[in-house]
Amino acid sequence: MxxxxxxxxxxxxxxxxxxxxxxxxxxxxxxxxxxxxxxxxxxxxxxxxxxxxxxxxxxxxxxxxxxxxxxxxxxxxxxxxxxxxxxxxxxxxxxxxxxxxxxxxxxxxxxxxxxxxxxxxxxxxxxxxxxxxxxxxxxxxxxxxxxxxxxIKNNILLDYPIINAKKSRKYLLSIYPKWHTELFPDSILNTESLDIIEDISQTNSIHKIYLTSMKIGGVRSGDIIVIYRTKDDNGPAWYRSVATSICIVEEVQLSKSYTLQKFLELGAKYSVFDEQELRKWHAKDGSFVITMTYNAAMSKRLTMQTLVEKIGLDKEEYWGFRELSDNQFKAIVKMGGINEDFIIY
Incomplete structure (x- = not known):
């Protein structure tokens, strides 16, 4: 490193x-x-x-x-x-x-x-x-x-890392394990090796870019994202899928709304993809770019079991992207060990 x-x-x-x-x-x-x-x-x-x-x-x-x-x-x-x-x-x-x-x-x-x-x-x-x-x-x-x-100035960057949850909608957004640790290094799991965290731009940056083809209609600037790392090969999702981090949405755009050059520049700085993969994402119809600030890493990871049994999420709903209630978000913050001095309710 x-x-x-x-x-x-x-x-x-x-x-x-x-x-x-x-x-x-x-x-x-x-x-x-x-x-x-x-x-x-x-x-x-x-x-x-x-x-x-x-x-x-x-x-x-x-x-x-x-x-x-x-x-x-x-x-x-x-x-x-x-x-x-x-x-x-x-x-x-x-x-x-x-x-x-x-x-x-x-x-x-x-x-x-x-x-x-x-x-x-x-x-x-x-x-x-x-x-x-x-x-x-x-x-x-x-x-x-x-x-x-x-x-507080009610500005995402000027207020960083404060999380203003007063009027924001909250969502759970999933990410595969192979991308999670590189993009959110402060949220590394105890079973992961520190050796896999390279000190590269997107690893230690305030801003993150998430690329997806999931239907994320309605997400807008100021909304709060709870990052959910999907299961790895070491066990079932019930015990191995975990909520790990909290981000705030800066902007949501279709990938094709950017020029290719601008898209490649943003992706190189803040995403986990190389140029070849970024070119594919740019050409793909219906792919979205979510630009976020990385505001907090949870000191206690919340498994799917915890999210269902103690937070109240429905196990049968789609876990790729889903909205959270205010009470569910508050419970995630409290159980995740996040310092509530940095959150506005």
Whole structure:
């Protein structure tokens, strides 16, 4: 895997990747050496480091920004640097940061960034970070961006990963095991091998593309999708088919509504199919493209047995695609171990 979570002590402080950080922050080397036992996410391509992400949970008042941030549990994106062009690495790093905040139940994230890093600022703003203030040091003036999960804007990306279930319809959508783990790696089953998860664009992306020929009439932007992994070869569906994840629909289109070039570009970034398979999907009449955000992975997988006996789904209905009631969805969230601080009912 290209994405690693390593102690600072295992990294070469003299790596030229860090030169720009040394240029921006005079105290970088001293800071780096103080962090030897802490960890950061590292991304390498052909053994060359092109990405670095350091995250830290804070609870005290943040006094070195103006205005100060009051004492509260929040995540600080301490350092995020990317040497990559034309990739989705920034999105993948941001997803790691948001996932970390959710896991730690931190309802705010903040980051400081120099104004010259316009692409990074655009990325933060795209996912709901707002300019809060400034940080002034001997290195110059940085902008402070803050994302507060309780500040709801009724926008799928700005609110991500919040799941707004108030007026949304809810559906169960099935996916075969061979595609499930690659598309939803945080929802890997205990019996699956971590070795099969490649760190590729669609694996760690916020956005997912699901291609289907099932009749999904009526699905629209803002609807909620519960991902249901169908059974594997290790046992019957009653015990081996499981609900694993929650997504929010961004858009639903016929595959032919896209130009072939646009379809191939989207599919390469966010689907599990290669170009040959994507070309077949594009040419196929009645095939739909569901673009979704990947908002939550369940800590407890719910088997078909649980969904029938405890959630109330009808065993005899079609399990490829089916609508869920509000009560069924709430029960899935509760039994699936999803943090309800990130769901609006």
């Amino acid at each position: 290209n994405l690693e979570y390593l102690e600072f002590s295992k990294l070469d402080i003299n790596n030229e990747f860090f030169d720009s950080l040394r240029s921006d922050y005079k105290e970088f080397n001293e800071w780096f050496l103080r962090k030897q036992k802490e960890k950061a996410y590292i991304y390498r391509e052909n053994s060359i480091m092109i990405g670095f992400l350091y995250l830290k949970i804070e609870n005290s008042e943040v006094k070195d920004v103006e205005p100060r941030l009051p004492a509260k549990k929040r995540l600080k994106i301490g350092t995020m640097k990317i040497d990559a062009h034309g990739t989705k690495l920034g999105e993948r790093f941001l997803k790691k940061a948001i996932d970390y905040a959710v896991r730690e139940n931190a309802l705010e994230i903040y980051v400081t960034v120099f104004p010259k890093h316009k692409a990074l600022i655009s990325l933060f703003e795209e996912y709901g970070f707002e300019k809060y203030g400034v940080k002034k040091t001997s290195n110059g003036e940085e902008l402070v961006f803050l994302k507060t999960f309780s500040n």
